[in-house]
Amino acid sequence: MSASKDEVKQPSSDVPLETEPRTSSEDATTVVFIDPEKEKATVRKFDRYVLPQFVIIQVLSYLDRTNIGNARIFGFEEDLNFKGNDFANLTSLFYVTYVIFEIPWVLAVKKYGANSVIAIAIIAWSVVVIGTGFIHNYTQAVVLRLILGFTEAGIFPALSFLISTIYPRESQGKRIAVLYGSTALAGAFGGLIAYAIQLMGDRLGLEAWRWLFIIEGAISIVFGLTCWATLPRSSEEAWFLKEDEKKLMKDRRARDIAYTGSDEFSWSYVWMAFTDTMVWAAALSLFCAGVPLFGFGTFLPTIIKGLGFESLQVNYLTIPVYVTGCLILAAVTFTSDRLKKRAAIAVCVPLIVITGYAIPIGTPVAGAGFFAMFLCSGVAWVSNNIKPDHKRSAALPFFVSIANISGVVSGQVYPSSSSPRYILGNAVSLSMEFLAGCGIVVxxxxxxRRNQIKAKQRDDGVTDNGEKGDKSLDFEYIL
Incomplete structure (x- = not known):
């Protein structure tokens, strides 16, 4: 049968093109179709103009959060007269406000646009980091650390959410992996910058650790001002798209409404996120993985120093560790995309990390312990399986918020009393990584099971199972 003027046969593509009816004011129904080659070309523009900015934002966020670990090697604790477990407490307190404000920040991105909200966040946290270079006691450090947690809270979940609105489901994993990879890249840059500043020494009456905060904060604030002009408000209003490409992105939303959902907000979507078993399972799994992740990021210089290396060596020795982490992540991501087995690959990653923590627990040899740090450096799957956008914009920061509570725990598992080998912290990290692997299986x-139930319903002739969002009959989970 030939297509009418309102209906055109959808071209084939290796990118799944779902069609959904779109109703006009006269209640006429048309079928949305998009040229797959033009769609790919449009998406590639986001890779050129937006993704590099996402990487830089993530690098700066991680640098400005974890530079306290490098500052510790410079004499940060001694100059501020820290006592007992003060440094660990300071590390943990960051995550209190970080967890509380993640969801509001991401919902703000959805409502007010990525360019303004993310730029405000970057500028705000940069001011806090610069201010840290001028503190003189523990109380001041606590106040600024809490404010830093608030200002950085929404960055990673907001960027993950934006990626889920820009890219097809099948290609989101690689972009999210780029964000994780940029965290490892940040660690390498952090070690390099810290080493250079340590060599610079005291200048203008300020200690080297103060210059670390001031310089890194200044870099971030300049980039934050740039983001205000260069980040798009949304995927459909990007400044670098031509009018026909903007229309394509809007048409794609109509086509993909089975995945993204409508633009109309309802608190029921937030409730859907909070009551989804899968979201809670992901949250608990990420919580377990977060303990070694956050502990590693902040305490890596301390751990390396505890292996017997000199202070000046510590910061540059962190660089190859993070570079190795980037390479491991790239290999895992490539294998996952090639085999199309997200869960199978994901469950293998904790095994690498478990091995890494087992080595320094089992041997006091510095060389073996340093080698283990390479192994330890090694969400997109979950975000692929949440619909619609409003549920995803609540679910992503929600389960990441639960996961980030682990930052409070990670700050306490490497107490100064367990130096120099920090067996307690490494043992806790190993155990939590094992539980994270179990969570992936769950x-x-x-x-x-959900896919099986839906398949049976379709085989039985059911056209509507009465569910909404990703639990609806027309949505299939990626495994």
Missing amino acids: IYFILR
Whole structure:
């Protein structure tokens, strides 16, 4: 049968093109179709203009959060007269406000646009970091650390959410992996910058650790001002798109409404996120993985120093560790995309990290312990399986918020009393990584079971199972 003027046969593509009816004011129904080659060309523009900015934002965020670990090697604790477990407490307190304000920041991105909200966040946290270079006691450090947690809270979940609105489901994993990879890249840059500043020494009456905060904060504030002009408000209003490309992005939303959902906000979507078993399973799994992740990021210089290396060596020795982490992540991501087995690959990652922590627990040899740090450096799957956008914009920061509570725990598992080998912290990190692997298995079986139930319903002729969002009959989970 030939297509009418209101209906055109949808071209084939290796990118799934779902069609959904779109109703006009006269209630006429048309079928949305998009040239797949033009769609790919449009998406590639986001890779050129937006993704590099996302990487830089993530690098700066991680640098400005974890530079306290490098500052510790410079004499940060001694100059501020820290006592007992003060440094660990300071590390933990950051995550209190970080967890509380993640969801509001991401919902603000959805409502007010990425360019203004993210730029405000970057500028705000940069001012806090610069201010840290001028503190004189523990109380001042606590106040600024809490404010820093508030200002950085929404960055990673907001960037993850934006990626989920720009890219097709099948290609989101690589972009999210780029964000994780930029964290490892930030660690390498952080070690390099810290080493250079340590060599610079005291200048203008300020200690080297103060210059670390001032210089890194100044870099961030300049980039934050730039982001205000260069980040798009949304994927459909990007400044670098031509009018026909903007229309394509809007048409794609109509086409993909089975995945993204409508633009109309309802608190029911937030409730859907909070009551989804899969979201809670992901949150608990990420919580377990977060303990070694956050502990590693902040305490790596301390751990390396505890292995017997000199202070001046510590900061540059962190660089190859993070570079190795980037390479491991790239290999894992490539294998996951090639095999199309997200869960199977994801469950292998904790095994690498477990091995890494087992080595310094089992041997006091400095060389072996340093080698283990390479192994330790090694969400997109979950974000792929949440619909619609409003549920995803609440679910992503929600389960990341639960996961980030682990930052409070990680700050306490490397107490000064356990130096120099920090066996307690490494043992806790190993155990939590094992539980994270178990959580991945649980998520896999939850999603597989849901797909099986939907498949049976379709085989039985059911056209509507009465569910909304990703639980609806027309949505299939990626495994």
